[in-house]
Amino acid sequence: MKIRFGYVAMSVELKNASPSKTITVKSYSRLADRDPGAALDKVRRVASENLDNTMRLLRHNKASGVEVYRFSSKIMPLATHPLLSEWDYINDLSEKFLLIGNFVKKNNFRVTFHPDHYTLINSPREEVLRSSLIDLEHHCRILEAMGLSSRAKLVTHVGGGYGDKTGSMERFLINWRLVPSNITGRLSLENDDKTFTAVEVLSICKILSIPMVFDIHHFNCNNEGEKIEIILPLIFTTWEGSGLPPKVHISSPRSKEDFRSHHDFVNADDLYPFLKQARELNRDIDVMVEAKKKDLAMFKLVKELAGYPMITQKGNSTLLFN
């Protein structure tokens, strides 16, 4: 069994390479009042730098053998803000999008976006649903501009509970019909730490025939005593036909008191039992490390796990479990 590791958005090792630089609405408006052209130029410049830094990160990944990476959702500053509705960032930056996409394809990287938690497909409020669809479309269009197939996924949560979880799950399914097919073809769902458990998310994924990302830490925060060995085979099945190995998120609690927050690093003991379970199913998997120390935490975790029974390290960010 092969286990590839990846990290989120920015690197601790590669300096001054933020892919998430932005401009506040306040300063944009102030500049736009005086000189609209200059304001747009500034946004363009920041967006362009974010793409350049994303490219640098991908080269850093290649040099370090990292094949799994999540793009920053803040890669295009204010892109979906009404103030910038005229800005055609896709055409504006098409060359840089293609450069990134070609590099991803050439090196067989697995890349994703994780639209942030304001994106809520199951919201009962029409305007929230509408802006969520705009945000999802925005992420999709970027992946399309990169020339990446639907194997480049969007990962999101089911949404809010709104005081009625069953009704909110049903509303997710109802609202799903309003989601355009280029988006539904890329979406995968992840269990969250407060509201929707792995079993609940799995039931939705099965109905919609979409893949499910299993977040181990969220499972530890939010479960009803289900056994991993029972649900894991079912979760892994949702990836069949996608052309991708199942995807798993791992992080460790910051502390006993602050259990839900993410620690700087990942405790290898929080992942190893899971890997042993996964090994029973004999499937390759990709593991996304969600720790404050980003790639540094990922490399450290891989190195530590390499010392565990039956595991051998292959490069800086891949393990073999035999």
Place this chain on the structure above:
DNA sequence: ACCTGTCAAGTCTGG
């Protein structure tokens, strides 16, 4: 150079 309050967005809780 460094520090601190603030930031587009939604939801939930507690007052």
Place this chain on the structure above:
DNA sequence: CCAGACTTGACAGGT
């Protein structure tokens, strides 16, 4: 009904 927490990196304005 409203303020603040949630969570995060980075801006923006101050020293």
